[in-house]
Amino acid sequence: MPHLRYITSGESHGRAMAVIIEGVPSGLEISPSDIDSELMRRQGGYGRGGRMRIESDTVQILSGIRLGRTIGSPITLLVENRDWANWEEVMAVEPQKGQPHPVTRPRPGHADLAGAMKYNTHDIRDVLERSSARETVSRVAAGAVAKRFLSEFDIRVVSYVTEIGGVGSRISNLVSQGSEKRIMGLFKKAERSRVRCPDKEAERAMIRRIDQARTDGDTLGGVFEVVVLGVPAGLGSYAQWDRRLNARLAHAVMGIQAIKGVEIGLGFEMAGRCGSEVMDEIYYRQRTGRFYRKTNNAGGIEGGMSNGMPIVVRAAMKPIPTLRNPLSSVDIVTKRSFRAVYERSDICAVPSASVIGEAVVALVIADAFLEKFGGDSMEEVRRNYKGYIRQISRF
Ligand SMILES: Cc1cc2nc3c(=O)[nH]c(=O)nc-3n(C[C@H](O)[C@H](O)[C@H](O)COP(=O)(O)O)c2cc1C
Numbered sequence: 001m002p003h004l005r006y007i008t009s010g011e012s013h014g015r016a017m018a019v020i021i022e023g024v025p026s027g028l029e030i031s032p033s034d035i036d037s038e039l040m041r042r043q044g045g046y047g048r049g050g051r052m053r054i055e056s057d058t059v060q061i062l063s064g065i066r067l068g069r070t071i072g073s074p075i076t077l078l079v080e081n082r083d084w085a086n087w088e089e090v091m092a093v094e095p096q097k098g099q100p101h102p103v104t105r106p107r108p109g110h111a112d113l114a115g116a117m118k119y120n121t122h123d124i125r126d127v128l129e130r131s132s133a134r135e136t137v138s139r140v141a142a143g144a145v146a147k148r149f150l151s152e153f154d155i156r157v158v159s160y161v162t163e164i165g166g167v168g169s170r171i172s173n174l175v176s177q178g179s180e181k182r183i184m185g186l187f188k189k190a191e192r193s194r195v196r197c198p199d200k201e202a203e204r205a206m207i208r209r210i211d212q213a214r215t216d217g218d219t220l221g222g223v224f225e226v227v228v229l230g231v232p233a234g235l236g237s238y239a240q241w242d243r244r245l246n247a248r249l250a251h252a253v254m255g256i257q258a259i260k261g262v263e264i265g266l267g268f269e270m271a272g273r274c275g276s277e278v279m280d281e282i283y284y285r286q287r288t289g290r291f292y293r294k295t296n297n298a299g300g301i302e303g304g305m306s307n308g309m310p311i312v313v314r315a316a317m318k319p320i321p322t323l324r325n326p327l328s329s330v331d332i333v334t335k336r337s338f339r340a341v342y343e344r345s346d347i348c349a350v351p352s353a354s355v356i357g358e359a360v361v362a363l364v365i366a367d368a369f370l371e372k373f374g375g376d377s378m379e380e381v382r383r384n385y386k387g388y389i390r391q392i393s394r395f
Pocket of ligand 1: 049109111258321346
């Protein structure tokens with residue numbers, strides 16, 4: 001059983017999105033602004049659709065936090081859907097007199113057709129409301145709590161976009177080889193970029209690519225990287241498949257809507273190289289009494305465990321499935337072909353996905369951290385952590 005669990009709920013045009021987080025120790029200081037700032041980061045990015053202008057997400061904390069600190073009980077977070085006012089009848093809990101029009105036209109690339117078959121409904125709204133990436137609001141809110149927890153141990157989770165619609169930057173190589181200071185420098189630049197790309201030249205080319213896609217009535221995907229700094233060696237384990245940290249990270253990141261591939265460190269590129277090129281050789285510095293590496297091709301994970309280097313997770317996002325240029329599909333009631341009608345939608349959401357990536361990665365790292373140093377209060381966790389750091393520093 002995970003040490004930090006969470007479950008999300010809510011429909012895209014329903015009253016609110018929610019999440020319950022279980023396992024956060026008592027005594028962690030947290031305020032709504034810690035969560036709101038992450039929700040705001042999720043909403044940013046060049047290429048988003050109209051909905052982002054309607055929604056300005058703010059959290060309500062319903063349980064688990066008292067007088068500015070966690071108390072060890074489940075934390076319930078709720079984010080209202082401001083658009084709900086326009087959907088009260090369509091999304092009503094009680095049956096309505098004039099039932100709203102069912103949605104019978106499945107969109108290619110969405111959960112619509114398989115979801116309608118699986119849940120035995122001829123109103124696809126029952127499916128699309130929950131399969132929507134609006135759900136990630138809940139995960140970003142939970143991730144903000146995990147980040148707040150990790151920051152108490154100087155662990156930071158950051159991200160950047162490295163590719164949009166085939167337009168790439170060289171950032172990726174810099175990240176896997178770079179020092180923590182350099183990575184934080186890149187992250188600060190990414191925070192100021194409209195596409196979350198620290199490489200100015202690549203940023204301009206990415207924006208041009210998005211503008212082109214908009215003109216063409218098309219959409220784009222891309223690649224982002226999440227980096228975790230300050231993780232001690234020894235989180236996760238080689239001893240059992242489901243305890244491997246890389247497997248847990250891949251599960252969480254693949255769980256984000258539209259993510260089609262996850263790599264750790266050099267990832268797929270490693271497959272084509274010689275062993276002599278990719279293993280991160282081990283050195284020892286007498287002066288500090290520390291082991292160290294000059295490279296980080298492993299992305300901070302060896303044998304399913306963190307090895308003390310920055311953890312580097314890369315994810316590939318597919319293009320947004322709703323296009324202005326309509327795609328062919330078949331009505332599930334009439335069985336007639338149609339060309340989908342365009343609805344307001346994102347052209348590219350890779351920058352936002354990278355923020356969501358940070359959240360789910362933070363939740364996995366916090367879970368693995370609590371598995372290793374777990375306690376019911378922050379004081380107890382701190383004591384366990386310090387004892388272990390002392391142990392490995394004398395190793
Ligand atoms: C941050 C984010 C925003 C998204 N915005 C849209 C959107 O505006 N329109 C759309 O059709 N799909 C959007 N998607 C993608 C769909 O949610 C996703 O492709 C769909 O639910 C099918 O799931 P799958 O791609 O994992 O198979 C978005 C995904 C993310 C992560």
